[in-house]
Amino acid sequence: MVTGATAGIGEACARTLAEAGVHLVLLARRGDRLRALATELDATGVDVLTHAVDVRNRDRVTKFTDWLEDVGVTVDILLNNAGLSRGLDDLHDGSHEDWDDMIDTNIKGLLNVTRAILPGMIARDSGHVVNIGSIAGHMVYPKGNVYCATKYAVRALTDATNLDLVGTKVRMSSVDPGLVETEFSLVRFRGDAERAKTIYEGVDSLMPEDIADAVYYVLNQRQRVNVLNMLIMPTVQRSPFVMAREEVDR
Ligand SMILES: NC(=O)c1ccc[n+]([C@@H]2O[C@H](COP(=O)([O-])OP(=O)(O)OC[C@H]3O[C@@H](n4cnc5c(N)ncnc54)[C@H](OP(=O)(O)O)[C@@H]3O)[C@@H](O)[C@H]2O)c1
Helix, strand or coil: CCCCCHHHHHHHHHHHHHHHHCCEEEEEECHHHHHHHHHHHHHHHEEEEEEEEECCCHHHHHHHHHHHHHCCCCCCCEEEEECCCCCCHHHHHCCHHHHHHHHHHHHHHHHHHHHHHHHHHHHHCCEEEEECCHHHHHHCCCCHHHHHHHHHHHHHHHHHHHCCCCCCCCCCEEECCCCCCHHHHHHHHHCCHHHHHHHHCCCCCHHHHHHHHHHHHHCCCCCCCCCCEEECCCCEEEEEEEEECCCCCC
């Protein structure tokens, strides 16, 4: 199960997993994009089930996962990827709406899906949850306040859930990227494409498939191996504050 499969990292992970023969359940709000991706992935021969859902909607998430159970679909892998940033403001200028979007999606959305899927994994004593965190969960940056707080929360939840899972075979990992070129900045700046472009200009940033490779690695270790956290930065970005910009030929 991949949340946030309609763009960026989630979409790249869906492609990589399909190529590896993994049957997929793809979630996000934009149903048209989910269906287009499912049609494209037909060629890989894996089963692709899509469901347009907002991970913030706990009832709808739970109804869907209950339905999956009823029809006999078990989730062996959960990739908690759906997430977003909104705005880039000092805290004292911040928008309540932006805060709600980030906290409700990045923390509570991840919890909603995890709470629905993890009991089945524990009952089967098998499964792997991979959370997409961020460098923003390791270091704060100016005006990143609430987004960073949500990613620190994801990191805490990965660590804390691993304590809860001790003695089971269920694994939880997090893959935490630095700058990845996706729709993330477009969403952060509410569709301002010019402003979003400036974030990636002159930066040989990570691409979604780099993170998909990392997720694939994490998922393909021997049962005895649990990667708790994989922090991945672009070579040109050694911290949120230290980045080399130059002409990039993509
Ligand atoms: N890009 C970066 O530099 C970067 C760095 C570190 C970590 N991350 C993290 O990586 C994850 C993926 O981001 P991305 O960079 O790939 O951004 P993206 O291209 O904007 O993709 C975000 C995905 O999340 C989905 N999503 C957002 N809100 C949702 C909701 N309420 N319910 C269901 N799905 C929702 C979106 O689908 P719909 O709009 O169709 O719902 C979309 O598929 C996020 O957790 C982000 O925090 C990104």
